Amino acid sequence: MINNPNESVPHIHWPPIIRPRRLRTTPWIRNMVSEHRVTVNDLIWPVFIQEGNNLRTPIASMPGVERLSIDLLILAVKEARDLGIPAIALFPATPTNLKTQDGEEAFNPENLVCRTIRAIKAAVPDIGIICDVALDPYTSHGQDGLVRNGIVVNDETVEVLCKQSVVQAQAGCDVIAPSDMMDGRVGAIRKALDNAGFSHVAILSYAAKYASAFYGPFRDAVGSANNLGKSDKKTYQMDPSNSSEALREVGLDIAEGADMVMVKPGMPYLDVVARIKDAFKVPTFGYQVSGEYSMLCAAAANGWLDREKVILESLLSFKRAGADGVLTYFAVEAAKLLKAQ
Numbered sequence: 199m200i201n202n203p204n205e206s207v208p209h210i211h212w213p214p215i216i217r218p219r220r221l222r223t224t225p226w227i228r229n230m231v232s233e234h235r236v237t238v239n240d241l242i243w244p245v246f247i248q249e250g251n252n253l254r255t256p257i258a259s260m261p262g263v264e265r266l267s268i269d270l271l272i273l274a275v276k277e278a279r280d281l282g283i284p285a286i287a288l289f290p291a292t293p294t295n296l297k298t299q300d301g302e303e304a305f306n307p308e309n310l311v312c313r314t315i316r317a318i319k320a321a322v323p324d325i326g327i328i329c330d331v332a333l334d335p336y337t338s339h340g341q342d343g344l345v346r347n348g349i350v351v352n353d354e355t356v357e358v359l360c361k362q363s364v365v366q367a368q369a370g371c372d373v374i375a376p377s378d379m380m381d382g383r384v385g386a387i388r389k390a391l392d393n394a395g396f397s398h399v400a401i402l403s404y405a406a407k408y409a410s411a412f413y414g415p416f417r418d419a420v421g422s423a424n425n426l427g428k429s430d431k432k433t434y435q436m437d438p439s440n441s442s443e444a445l446r447e448v449g450l451d452i453a454e455g456a457d458m459v460m461v462k463p464g465m466p467y468l469d470v471v472a473r474i475k476d477a478f479k480v481p482t483f484g485y486q487v488s489g490e491y492s493m494l495c496a497a498a499a500n501g502w503l504d505r506e507k508v509i510l511e512s513l514l515s516f517k518r519a520g521a522d523g524v525l526t527y528f529a530v531e532a533a534k535l536l537k538a539q
């Protein structure tokens with residue numbers, strides 16, 4: 199039983215009879231036995247939006263990523279669509295004067311996200327739109343929920359998230375993606391969407407979202423880093439030491455009506471993707487978050503890593519873990535690389 203790694207004393211043949219290298223000899227045979235592949239259909243592109251016209255603001259901690267005003271975003275989204283990218287995920291940078299203790303701007307039907315959805319649906323109708331549901335872009339304290347006596351309260355927050363989901367659906371969003379990690383929010387949002395006539399709008403739940411330091415650059419991008427200050431999100435986002443708990447979260451979200459689930463961050467949490475996919479067999483996505491993007495860019499910029507190769511290898515690792523797709527800031531670049539292959 200030479201190929202049983204559990205055999206304590208394997209019968210070793212020398213010279214070896216079984217030679218795995220035979221299947222690695224040439225490109226054609228490697229292609230023939232390759233198990234996983236990344237295609238453009240696997241890529242979801244997260245984008246940052248800002249107010250104004252003809253404005254682009256580079257994000258210092260995410261080289262190559264810019265916040266765009268709606269007019270410029272439309273051009274970028276057209277390019278993504280032409281490359282075959284199936285969907286984008288929208289993230290607004292809310293002007294500071296609209297941020298409040300209770301984040302009311304989140305359910306203003308004329309807020310930046312809703313105006314962006316309508317503009318994209320009018321200009322580029324054949325690309326999917328995914329919208330985050332959480333209050334952090336809108337709260338003056340940078341938390342994803344309402345704060346009462348210093349505590350991020352659950353049920354009252356969920357009521358606001360339902361209103362936020364409905365205005366986004368009314369604007370034309372295809373997929374609602376709750377990223378807030380409040381308990382019971384998927385079921386409540388499903389009900390709110392159905393009651394408002396949006397039973398066709400899907401829910402992609404950030405089911406296993408960890409309290410991670412890899413989100414740092416994103417908080418710069420949406421301008422919530424200063425609001426959050428030294429606080430953290432550990433009372434609602436998951437403890438990085440847990441993975442059985444992720445299965446419990448996913449089970450709840452599916453029972454409450456989630457159509458798809460997500461794990462976040464991505465690369466350091468691919469074991470969680472694999473366990474979820476194994477256990478539930480539902481569409482499962484990984485989010486290669488801002489910190490993962492910035493790490494790879496920084497190493498490549500120093501000449502320490504080959505940028506194009508690590509982009510594609512990192513995305514392939516999500517597929518190998520069992521992900522059906524990846525949210526990645528590299529989406530457009532990766533789509534171009536895949537096209538050139």
Ligand code: PBG
Pocket residue numbers: 330332334342377378412413414415416417431486487488489
């Ligand atoms: C907001 C949200 C965050 C991200 C996506 N949605 C940040 C956070 O929870 O603090 C992070 C994405 C990234 O780092 O790329 N709830």
